[in-house]
Amino acid sequence: MRKIILASASPRRKELLKQLIGDNFVVYPSSYEEPPLQGLSPEELLLKHSIEKARDVSKHFDSGIVISADTSVLYNGEILGKPDSPENAEKMLAKLSGKKFRVVTGLTVLDLDSGKEVSESESTNVWLVELSKERISAYIRTGEPLDKAGAFAAQGKGAVLVERTEGDFFNAVGLPLFRLGKILERFGVSVFDEGFS
Template structure:
């Protein structure tokens, strides 16, 4: 199997990729620093970040496929990234409480052998339950929302806050597996082989 490199230090993305292709990949976190680029639309900004992450990691390898992704919550045309602090997490959750919004991932697969670069967007619609201030504070105290885009983790305790979704659930976690599987198969990777190593 061709060498696959995940350009992310995210443990969630690592687990999702493992689910798709087993342990047959390397992890090399990108050192690319994200900038806001105010002239770009949200979808264009996520795509730029995803591409630049892949390109930065690609410099360290001679062959293989580099996979990168950038995920964010889009609400009222504003991207909500990771809150980082409890105060920001509470504000985000208050904003999203009882609302419908989208989780968007820009996915890039860079083929180092051919030089081909594929970037695609995946969008999942989320309906968030109406939450009381007490619920929000209690959830934030768990620490779970601090490093999650939009301040919630649908694969964790945050599942109790998500009323319903429309689209790829794995996209909310950070790696749209259906779309990634299609891209990898077009690149010649058979993800259904028993042993991909």
């Protein structure tokens, strides 16, 4: 069975990949710094970050398949990353309150044995309910928004803030499982292989 390497420290991505292939992978976070790059669309930027993360981690392994992803919330053409303070989390949630926005992931799968690399982006539409200042404050007090892109977690307590989604829900959490499964199949890896049960 091929070695699968997840180039991410995200516990959410780890749980999602585990859902797909069990415990049959190793986690090796990338040290890539994600610099701001001029002249790229948000989708291109997220793809670029996922590619560089995969290539960075690939230097530490001789064989196997590296999976990396970079996810952000996009609203009115603006990337909303992880808030660096409760105040910024409050601003983000106020901005998204009652609005439709997109969660976009740049996904890269790199086969170290063949040198083949596939990078694609996935987009999910999300509608957040109208949020009062009190509800935003209560949610921020849970601590959940502070390390999440767009300051909310669709799979956590933030689930009660999400009115509906359109597209791959798992993408809104941080790893588009449908697209990842299709890419892995192109690499000759099926999630239904006995080794992944």
